[in-house]
């Protein structure tokens with residue numbers, strides 16, 4: 001399987017500290033995004049190497065050049081097939097862009113795969129694919145891209161970046177682009193249709209609810225569907241995948257994510273508050 005080196009841009013302090021603005025620190029956002037990308041890639045059987053998982057890159061970082069060189073050395077030593085450096089822009093502006101060292105190569109191809117998904121992830125302004133003589137693009141020996149995910153010092157962009165579902169969507173966009181680049185399916189390996197044999201028979205229907213206010217209406221739907229119910233926080237991806245039809249109660253479809261796995265809902269019964277959600281369940285049960 002392809003090996004991807006993910007580089008969370010910048011360190012917590014020192015010569016390679018990230019940009020800041022609107023109460024946000026670039027180095028925190030980049031690490032958050034990268035850890036989410038790792039999880040999603042590993043779920044799709046990619047091998048993943050990180051240049052850092054804590055405050056500092058895993059090696060020399062006394063100067064800016066050292067910090068950047070260490071990132072490249074980690075990727076080169078791991079013989080990664082692709083290097084993806086994740087950043088947040090600054091300096092006034094809005095939107096997303098993806099950098100490659102030069103045109104015409106695999107890096108540009110990868111950049112062009114990732115960018116549209118990034119734009120879609122948050123209705124971001126599309127600043128295009130750019131060619132930049134950045135050290136991390138130059139000193140990595142494999143195709144390398146660098147993503148700039150919004151402007152930390154632009155209020156509108158920063159507000160988006162404060163939303164964890166946006167961070168999740170940005171991570172997901174990277175994964176979609178990376179899967180496309182390698183010609184791999186984005187969908188996690190499907191659960192094989194289970195034969196009706198003793199131990200492998202899946203669950204036909206499963207009810208998943210998110211909050212306690214919704215819990216009260218759950219037995220109503222359970223009685224109707226004759227299906228088990230579980231709270232999202234208690235659910236595992238394996239159980240979710242074993243169910244042929246997942247009914248969600250409450251909130252929006254994007255909330256139905258467990259350990260990075262977005263659960264495909266067969267039906268979502270929801271409203272703008274717990275009462276409306278309960279009404280949606282009742283209407284469904286009564287066939288209205």
Ligand SMILES: [Zn+2]
Pocket residue numbers: 009010018019026087088089
């Ligand atoms: Zn940066």
